[in-house]
Amino acid sequence: MQQDIIVIGGGIVGLATALKIKEQRPDLKVLVLEKETEVAKHQTGNNSGVIHSGLYYKPGSLKATNCIRGYNMLIDFCEKEEIPFEITGKVVVATNEEQRPLLNNLYVRGQQNGLGGLRKISAQEVKEYEPYVTSVEGMWVPQTGIVDYKVVSEKYAEKLRSYGAELNFGEKVIGITKGHSLSIVKTERNTYETKLVINCGGLYSDKVAQMSQENPINVRIIPFRGEYYKIRPEKHYLVKNLIYPVPDPNFPFLGVHFTRMMRGGIEAGPNAVLAFRREGYKKMDINAKELYETLTWPGFQKVAMKYWETGLGEMYRSFSKAAFTKALQELIPDIQESDLIEGGAGVRAQACDREGGLLDDFSIIEDTKVINILNAPSPAATSSLSIGQTVSEMALKRF
Numbered sequence: 001m002q003q004d005i006i007v008i009g010g011g012i013v014g015l016a017t018a019l020k021i022k023e024q025r026p027d028l029k030v031l032v033l034e035k036e037t038e039v040a041k042h043q044t045g046n047n048s049g050v051i052h053s054g055l056y057y058k059p060g061s062l063k064a065t066n067c068i069r070g071y072n073m074l075i076d077f078c079e080k081e082e083i084p085f086e087i088t089g090k091v092v093v094a095t096n097e098e099q100r101p102l103l104n105n106l107y108v109r110g111q112q113n114g115l116g117g118l119r120k121i122s123a124q125e126v127k128e129y130e131p132y133v134t135s136v137e138g139m140w141v142p143q144t145g146i147v148d149y150k151v152v153s154e155k156y157a158e159k160l161r162s163y164g165a166e167l168n169f170g171e172k173v174i175g176i177t178k179g180h181s182l183s184i185v186k187t188e189r190n191t192y193e194t195k196l197v198i199n200c201g202g203l204y205s206d207k208v209a210q211m212s213q214e215n216p217i218n219v220r221i222i223p224f225r226g227e228y229y230k231i232r233p234e235k236h237y238l239v240k241n242l243i244y245p246v247p248d249p250n251f252p253f254l255g256v257h258f259t260r261m262m263r264g265g266i267e268a269g270p271n272a273v274l275a276f277r278r279e280g281y282k283k284m285d286i287n288a289k290e291l292y293e294t295l296t297w298p299g300f301q302k303v304a305m306k307y308w309e310t311g312l313g314e315m316y317r318s319f320s321k322a323a324f325t326k327a328l329q330e331l332i333p334d335i336q337e338s339d340l341i342e343g344g345a346g347v348r349a350q351a352c353d354r355e356g357g358l359l360d361d362f363s364i365i366e367d368t369k370v371i372n373i374l375n376a377p378s379p380a381a382t383s384s385l386s387i388g389q390t391v392s393e394m395a396l397k398r399f
Contacts, residue, residue: 003031003194005395006185008173008208010034012044012149012381013373014200015156016388021395022163028399030165031194033187035172040153042279043202044381046346048228048259048267050242051075051085051145052379055092056254059112062362062390067379068113070386071143077385078147081155084262085147090242091126093135095330099246100137106246107139117142132238132332144242148262149381156384173201176211178369183212196395199372203278203349209365209372219351219359219374220297223278223290224253226270227318228343231258235339238332239266245331248310253348254378256317256327267343268328268335273318274311281345283318302356351375362387366394 007018010032018032036042054071057063078085094103103120110118119140121129126138157167168190175186182193201208206221231239243258253272260266274294277287294300304311317323325337351359351374362383363375371394373387380387 001190001192002029002182003192004028004399005030005196005198006192006194007032007198007200008185009200009202009205010036010039010157010167010169011042011200011202012040012153012156012384013202013376013387014198015039015153015160016384017198017200017391018165018388019156019160019163020385020388020392022160022165024392025396025399026163031192032160032165032167033171033173033185034167034169037169039157039167040150043346043349043377044153045150046281046344047149047378047381048270049146049148049262050259050382051087051147052382053110053115053141053143054113054379055106055110055115055141056247057113057379058360059109061360062364063360063379063383064113066362066383066386066390070379070383073385073389074147074152074382078152083147083151083155085145086262087143087145088241088260089129089140089142090144090244091121091129091133091138091140092244092246093126093133093138093331094246095135097136102246102249103137103139105249110139110141115141115143130240130243132334133243134331134333146242146260146262152381173208173211176208176370178212183369196398197370198391198395199370200376202376203347205349205372205374206351209370209374212370217374219353219363220293220299221278221349222294222297222300222303222352222358223275223280224272224348224350225275225280225345226253226272226348227345228267228269229324229340230343231266231268231335232339232341233265235335236266238334243331256324258328258331268340269324269343270346271314271317271324272348273314275347279347281347297352297354299352299354299356303352303358306356348377349375350377364391364394368398371395
């Protein structure tokens with residue numbers, strides 16, 4: 001079962017990467033291995049479905065360049081393939097005077113990233129977009145939209161099959177051995193030979209990367225669970241589209257916000273709490289070995305020391321609906337605890353280096369036999385086709 005390229009991971013990034021390879025080189029034998037029984041089971045299928053504009057990311061970073069290019073590629077793809085999406089725009093609001101400079105910094109960054117139509121707006125103008133929001137100042141971001149990334153991923157998979165690629169499900173990778181000309185990829189069910197491995201393992205990308213490396217790698221995936229509430233249908237009038245706070249510039253999460261969903265309904269959240277297992281979607285999902293690995297990672301210990309206060313607040317909100325409601329009321333004072341129904345959760349694969357840095361940018365590491373995508377959290381779904389293009393160009397140099 002010899003392949004030219006094996007892509008590990010059937011999330012949106014793995015599928016987009018395989019798709020971009022097959023579009024450019026239909027002659028290559030490409031196989032996607034996925035341990036689950038379907039595509040987009042983890043980060044992709046549990047996110048909030050936002051099409052990100054590229055507002056937040058450092059100009060010139062992989063996140064900024066891939067998000068902005070990926071945004072346009074995604075819109076084109078959805079239009080061509082008749083996938084439902086909406087460009088809704090969003091408001092980002094400062095809820096107190098201390099946040100005004102942060103909002104202004106964000107506005108400048110958006111301009112540096114080339115976002116046209118970005119506007120600073122007064123508290124009164126905010127209410128023209130979102131009548132129930134209380135703020136001291138806001139910003140209108142016209143590019144932001146919504147889509148169902150599970151539907152997008154299924155379409156990527158359909159296109160891949162039409163190009164002759166293989167997608168094998170229920171194939172958890174348990175070993176990678178690099179040879180002189182071919183590498184051996186071993187799953188729980190089969191053994192494959194391939195010229196190149198592309199690791200898009202998401203929550204297990206560091207584990208997959210370590211399989212092919214002699215020395216310990218310098219990053220570990222730290223899983224952060226984001227929990228959502230749904231708003232009762234009779235209170236949907238409180239939110240027209242998307243409402244975001246000014247994010248904490250030191251913390252790589254956007255804060256609790258309101259999102260109208262492509263598949264219907266409105267979500268409020270997420271918080272960001274340490275998950276006690278990598279695929280820990282519920283509070284009491286615990287894997288002792290994975291939790292031990294997280295807690296003993298020197299980088300995580302430094303992060304915990306630095307952000308312990310923020311972390312405790314997030315944990316408290318996880319267990320206290322009243323505290324979660326209070327955070328939401330900073331944006332919409334009319335929202336009540338009784339308006340919230342427990343929703344789902346997603347787990348973010350956040351890479352953390354040994355020195356305690358939460359990687360802010362996408363991270364792609366390569367050698368002659370393997371390309372490892374080691375950090376691709378949000379906005380990876382928006383950026384997927386652009387990341388796929390970037391990685392495919394790296395891969396095809398070898399062929």
